[in-house]
Amino acid sequence: MTHRTALGTALAFALAAPTFAQAQDLLVFDYSGFENPEFHQPFIETHGASPEFVFFGDEDEAFQRLLAGFRSDVTHICAGSVPRWQASGIIEPWDRTRIAAYGTLNASLVDQDVLAGTADLYFLPTDFGSTAVAYNADQVPAEDVASLSIFTNPAYAGRLSIPDNVDDAYALAYLATGVTNWANATDEQFEAASAWLREVHGNLLNYWVDPAEIAQLMASGQVLAAWAWNEVPVALADEGFPVGFQRNTAEGSSVWLCGYVNMAEGQGSEDQAYDFVNAMHAEVSAMPMLLNGFGTANDAALQSLGAEALEAAGLGEVTVPLLAQLPLSDEQRERQAEAFERIKAGF
Incomplete structure (x- = not known):
């Protein structure tokens, strides 16, 4: 998507925005709603607070703000935006060895073009929907x-x-x-x-x-x-x-697919960046995300929720x-x- 111009509104429609403390060593540029602490609870347990979040309305807006000099550490985008962001030079690859769930990401969703089409991993899938x-x-x-x-x-x-x-x-x-x-x-x-x-x-x-x-x-x-x-x-x-x-x-x-990119000029903690995306992939995050209409890209965590829960969320098996x-x-x-x-x- 720039897949979804109002992903945050979707979440706000389902769940009131929570209030929580912020860890100031990581700035996440995101759709409103993904600051939900239940989506990254392992990060909070490790660092005592959530990252700092700054929100955008759509990915074109986010891209222009970043080109104009705004600095974030990680940014949430959808798969369709990846080529432009990579070509711009504003993102850098993730280290696969530091992604705890890398081996269980859903290959049928991410496909070679996103996950393994090049030697470098510029886009880390975290959430998808239908x-x-x-x-x-x-x-x-x-x-x-x-x-x-x-x-x-x-x-x-x-x-x-x-x-x-x-x-x-x-x-x-x-x-x-x-x-x-x-x-x-x-x-x-x-x-x-x-x-x-x-x-x-x-x-x-x-x-x-x-x-x-x-x-x-x-x-x-x-x-x-x-x-x-x-x-x-x-x-x-x-x-x-x-x-x-x-x-x-x-x-x-x-089906659409979104995830996080690692910003080349981020000024926060690189260690916290990995802690954050690993928390998004964690098994404990899968159900809260599903209840808000989002499937985790960690297929092992997703399948652990059961076929009935996936069907209720509109992410069950299809025959077409x-x-x-x-x-x-x-x-x-x-x-x-x-x-x-x-x-x-x-x-």
């Missing part, structure tokens, strides 16, 4: 969400929504037009995906900006179905709303293709971003 069709189970028949064609179905005109996010939008469009690996998309496949988004545009109530917004629209009945992150149905179900989450559409669904929102070339991301802006403007 994107699929969230829908009002009382008003939308199951057969209508068996396919992503619900987004072009005129019967739902004005009652649909997709994210105001280029990565999520194109993940949906590529899946709907038969592409499950966007890194290999041809010019023709890109044009087909863009044409599909143009068709969908006229059917939408809006492009949702953050999970709280789309959850409210669904709870009010204004939106009957949406392309949404798994934390949305988790939150709606907690409120007693009759929400369904269809990850097994005929065309497939998508998955499009992994892994890094794209800067050229391809820019082309998609430009097209998406034109589509949203009605062109």
Whole structure:
């Protein structure tokens, strides 16, 4: 994602922000919400307090602030941003030997392009989630969400929504037009995906900006179905709303991946940086993260929670293709971003 422009809002929607002491030798640049002490309790036990957190709204903002001279020690980004950040020179590799859970990171999620595609580990996966069709189970028949064609179905005109996010939008469009690996998309496949988004545009109530917004629209009945992150149905179900989450559409669904990068000019403690990311991977952190809609990239810790817990969080097994929102070339991301802006403007 710059995957999610409002990840922090998703967490705030599910859990009030806690208050806690801060350890001043490590500055974490992050989405609001990830300061939750339950996500890094082993760090607190070792250092007596949490790191210092500074928040950003989206990764483009974070990137520009860092280029302008802001200094952090570690920064939370999603996989799609990795090539640009690496090329800029503002991040440096992690030492694999200091990552306690390195051997049990989920290789099917991180893939060669993120985890082991080069000799250096520039991106350390920590959290992931799924994107699929969230829908009002009382008003939308199951057969209508068996396919992503619900987004072009005129019967739902004005009652649909997709994210105001280029990565999520194109993940949906590529899946709907038969592409499950966007890194290999041809010019023709890109044009087909863009044409599909143009068709969908006229059917939408809006492009949702953050999970709280789309959850409210669904709870009010204004939106009957949406392309949404798994934390949305988790939150709606907690409120007693009759929400369904269809990850097994005929065309497939998508997964996104985020993690931390090690800042080249960080002025804090390198030892604390490793303590922090290791705490994020710790088994004790897995359940608190899952309850907020996030799967840990430490597969051993994740699987220890059991299939029922994963299914309830929208991260269970699927039987259809998955499009992994892994890094794209800067050229391809820019082309998609430009097209998406034109589509949203009605062109």
